[in-house]
Amino acid sequence: MTSYLIQGARLLGEQTADILVDEGLIRRVGTDLAAPDGARVVDAAGLVALPGLVDIHTHLREPGREDAETVETGTRAAALGGYTAVFAMANSDPVADTAGVVEQVHELGRSAGWVDVRPVGAVTVGLRGERLSEIKAMADSRAGVRMFSDDGMCVHDPVLMRRALEYVKGFDGVVAQHAQEPRLTEGAQMNEGTVSAELGLTGWPAVAEEAVIARDVLLAEHVGSRVHICHLSTRGSVDIVRWAKQRGIDVTAEATPHHLLLTDERVRSFDPVYKVNPPLRTDEDVRALREAVADGTIDVIGTDHAPHPAEDKECEWSCAANGMTGLETALSVVQHTLVDTGLLTWRDVARITSATPARIGRLGTQGRPLAEGEPANIVLWDPAATTVVDPARHASKGRNSPYRGMELPGAVRATFFRGHPTVLDGALNTPSPDA
Amino acid sequence: MRHLLSTRDLSYDAALTILDTADQMAEVGHRSVKKLPALRGRTVVNLFFEDSTRTRISFETAAKRLSADVINFSAKGSSVSKGESLKDTAQTLAAMSADAVVIRHSASGSPQQLAESDWIDAAVVNAGDGTHEHPTQALLDAMTLRQHRARTEGRESTRGLDLEGMHVVIVGDVLHSRVARSDLWLFTTLGARVTFVAPPTLLPVGIAGWPCEVLYSLDQALEPAPDAVMMLRVQRERMHAAFFPTAHEYAREWGLTPERVAALDAAGASTAIMHPGPMNRGLEISSAAADSPRSTVLDQVRNGVSVRMSVLYLLLSGDDLDAPSTPASPGALIP
Numbered sequence: 001m002t003s004y005l006i007q008g009a010r011l012l013g014e015q016t017a018d019i020l021v022d023e024g025l026i027r028r029v030g031t032d033l034a035a036p037d038g039a040r041v042v043d044a045a046g047l048v049a050l051p052g053l054v055d056i057h058t059h060l061r062e063p064g065r066e067d068a069e070t071v072e073t074g075t076r077a078a079a080l081g082g083y084t085a086v087f088a089m090a091n092s093d094p095v096a097d098t099a100g101v102v103e104q105v106h107e108l109g110r111s112a113g114w115v116d117v118r119p120v121g122a123v124t125v126g127l128r129g130e131r132l133s134e135i136k137a138m139a140d141s142r143a144g145v146r147m148f149s150d151d152g153m154c155v156h157d158p159v160l161m162r163r164a165l166e167y168v169k170g171f172d173g174v175v176a177q178h179a180q181e182p183r184l185t186e187g188a189q190m191n192e193g194t195v196s197a198e199l200g201l202t203g204w205p206a207v208a209e210e211a212v213i214a215r216d217v218l219l220a221e222h223v224g225s226r227v228h229i230c231h232l233s234t235r236g237s238v239d240i241v242r243w244a245k246q247r248g249i250d251v252t253a254e255a256t257p258h259h260l261l262l263t264d265e266r267v268r269s270f271d272p273v274y275k276v277n278p279p280l281r282t283d284e285d286v287r288a289l290r291e292a293v294a295d296g297t298i299d300v301i302g303t304d305h306a307p308h309p310a311e312d313k314e315c316e317w318s319c320a321a322n323g324m325t326g327l328e329t330a331l332s333v334v335q336h337t338l339v340d341t342g343l344l345t346w347r348d349v350a351r352i353t354s355a356t357p358a359r360i361g362r363l364g365t366q367g368r369p370l371a372e373g374e375p376a377n378i379v380l381w382d383p384a385a386t387t388v389v390d391p392a393r394h395a396s397k398g399r400n401s402p403y404r405g406m407e408l409p410g411a412v413r414a415t416f417f418r419g420h421p422t423v424l425d426g427a428l429n430t431p432s433p434d435a
Numbered sequence: 436m437r438h439l440l441s442t443r444d445l446s447y448d449a450a451l452t453i454l455d456t457a458d459q460m461a462e463v464g465h466r467s468v469k470k471l472p473a474l475r476g477r478t479v480v481n482l483f484f485e486d487s488t489r490t491r492i493s494f495e496t497a498a499k500r501l502s503a504d505v506i507n508f509s510a511k512g513s514s515v516s517k518g519e520s521l522k523d524t525a526q527t528l529a530a531m532s533a534d535a536v537v538i539r540h541s542a543s544g545s546p547q548q549l550a551e552s553d554w555i556d557a558a559v560v561n562a563g564d565g566t567h568e569h570p571t572q573a574l575l576d577a578m579t580l581r582q583h584r585a586r587t588e589g590r591e592s593t594r595g596l597d598l599e600g601m602h603v604v605i606v607g608d609v610l611h612s613r614v615a616r617s618d619l620w621l622f623t624t625l626g627a628r629v630t631f632v633a634p635p636t637l638l639p640v641g642i643a644g645w646p647c648e649v650l651y652s653l654d655q656a657l658e659p660a661p662d663a664v665m666m667l668r669v670q671r672e673r674m675h676a677a678f679f680p681t682a683h684e685y686a687r688e689w690g691l692t693p694e695r696v697a698a699l700d701a702a703g704a705s706t707a708i709m710h711p712g713p714m715n716r717g718l719e720i721s722s723a724a725a726d727s728p729r730s731t732v733l734d735q736v737r738n739g740v741s742v743r744m745s746v747l748y749l750l751l752s753g754d755d756l757d758a759p760s761t762p763a764s765p766g767a768l769i770p
Binding site for chain 1: 443520521522540541542543544545547548551564565566567568611613616639640641642643644645
């Protein structure tokens with residue numbers, strides 16, 4: 001295996017150092033390291049070195065919707081976005097609610113070799129919210145599932161949610177809740193507020209998210225389990241999670257890049273590229289989310305990368321599919337909304353995009369410090385670059401990027417996955433040979 | 436202006452031009468030969484994804500009086516119901532060289548999507564989209580209101596007249612009403628004051644920023660008497676979704692009952708009674724109200740044809756609607 005000497009990177013945006021990568025590990029970190037024989041030198045002057053990003057919330061669509069994305073295309077997109085691990089949500093077809101399906105997804109990810117693919121198991125059979133799926137079988141499978149979610153659907157039955165929270169304690173699992181009270185969101189098309197009133201689109205009220213989060217943090221407290229909140233989108237949700245954390249409840253929360261940047265004003269275009277669930281909210285919510293990431297109330301960034309084929313988006317708003325792509329633009333949006341605004345340092349970015357998501361998903365080999373002896377999962381990021389987003393050039397099959405045409409800061413120059421550059425010189429290289 | 440998608444972005448000047456032109460179009464309707472050659476050779480497609488016989492025949496009559504060729508395209512199977520996609524339908528009409536597409540759709544925003552897409556190049560007229568807008572309905576309502584104003588003020592002509600100083604009360608299911616939205620934007624652009632009256636369940640969250648007064652009591656809204664009261668159609672199904680308990684309770688509280696009409700009479704008010712139709716007699720409007728001399732319901736229907744002639748003529752003749760009011764010259768228009 002080729003070894004690599006990364007020269008002159010700013011570790012977590014701080015001191016400049018060289019990193020020697022060999023045999024899948026970070027062998028040495030220091031200044032003026034000499035390149036061993038046969039080592040390839042990577043000039044990283046001016047680049048920020050971060051631990052490889054971990055996406056706690058990705059839709060890879062395989063099995064079932066290979067027209068939208070495959071594990072291969074989705075993980076290429078992930079590598080290009082600086083990721084070395086993704087958690088693949090369970091709403092495939094068939095649903096990832098058995099050991100067989102999670103092992104299939106895990107194996108597809110392993111043989112693709114671009115990133116670690118960690119399947120998320122469905123909490124309930126078929127995401128139907130009626131009875132628990134065989135959670136323990138998925139945990140004990142070769143996929144070693146630790147995170148369970150009906151994402152796309154809410155586990156709305158309070159008894160079922162309570163049982164799931166209790167059950168996963170047996171193997172240190174976590175339930176990731178898509179918080180959406182179904183009755184309050186019947187037919188919902190966009191955030192309920194000033195804009196929905198004018199556009200005549202059925203509203204998705206903030207309370208439908210907040211009520212479920214409030215219930216679930218109290219359930220987690222009651223049964224002594226941990227709970228993860230997917231794609232938190234409202235100011236009220238932030239207040240509830242902040243309160244829960246102060247109370248000592250073991251809750252973690254995630255925000256998507258799009259909820260940190262875009263608002264429901266975009267819906268005035270009736271362009272379904274802006275249709276997403278939970279919906280784009282208001283300026284006030286965006287501000288609250290950014291502050292919550294800054295003060296630690298929100299723990300992680302999850303992309304909720306949701307690719308769709310053109311035909312599912314080129315139609316009337318009300319029949320368009322929910323979701324937007326995000327893997328290849330996430331770090332740019334994080335820099336734009338959180339770093340360039342002075343809210344976060346790059347060290348903080350490493351925490352919210354890598355270390356904490358790996359910890360929540362109990363993925364021990366990811367999100368590690370950039371230190372000697374650690375797995376060489378590294379992204380080299382050029383914060384001075386700018387990119388005009390062109391979805392046609394994305395590796396994802398999905399062209400439904402809401403940032404189309406926007407100029408965003410930063411660019412991935414290289415991604416090392418287990419010591420192998422999956423991305424080099426800003427372009428896709430080769431998958432990891434030993435994966 | 437290439438399209439008519441909403442009244443929210445319709446300028447004062449454009450609105451007056453449409454209304455003044457509609458007045459001239461109305462004269463055609465009074466003649467024995469009700470036809471102008473203005474759009475001879477042009478093709479207008481009525482693309483209706485939602486049933487609405489009234490609106491469709493109004494547009495059809497308007498286009499035919501202007502000598503356009505009219506194609507009625509009843510697209511029941513839209514992409515909403517997993518039928519042909521809006522895109523394919525639009526491209527089909529483009530391939531048939533439609534000059535204007537009049538679109539009615541249950542999905543809010545579809546006319547705007549059609550207009551802003553590269554699927555079709557035709558002028559798009561919104562004939563009602565979901566619970567968003569119904570701009571020609573608002574224009575015919577404004578035409579009716581200014582006729583009412585001219586009548587009560589003893590004016591000879593409505594030309595150039597706006598709605599400055601008028602007070603219009605709009606009653607009912609504002610939440611689900613595209614008419615209420617379009618009326619609000621247009622009436623306020625033309626200088627009127629608007630009051631919405633509804634049970635709180637039938638008002639949208641987010642209404643606070645709208646340029647209107649909001650009341651829960653119809654009796655309070657009718658005191659002092661407004662220039663017009665517009666009763667919105669209430670769908671009986673709404674009560675099953677708990678928007679109101681029973682039709683009887685709705686009619687008692689928010690219906691234009693014989694007693695409320697009598698109170699207007701007793702006060703000597705000149706209040707016009709309007710309804711966009713079709714009416715639910717006995718629910719939002721009593722027969723006493725619908726059949727009273729105050730009712731402008733049939734004027735509204737008549738004005739609908741004139742307004743739609745005006746819109747089709749102005750969009751297809753390529754006049755700049757945002758220029759100050761200059762109705763098409765009568766000489767050119769009416770031979």
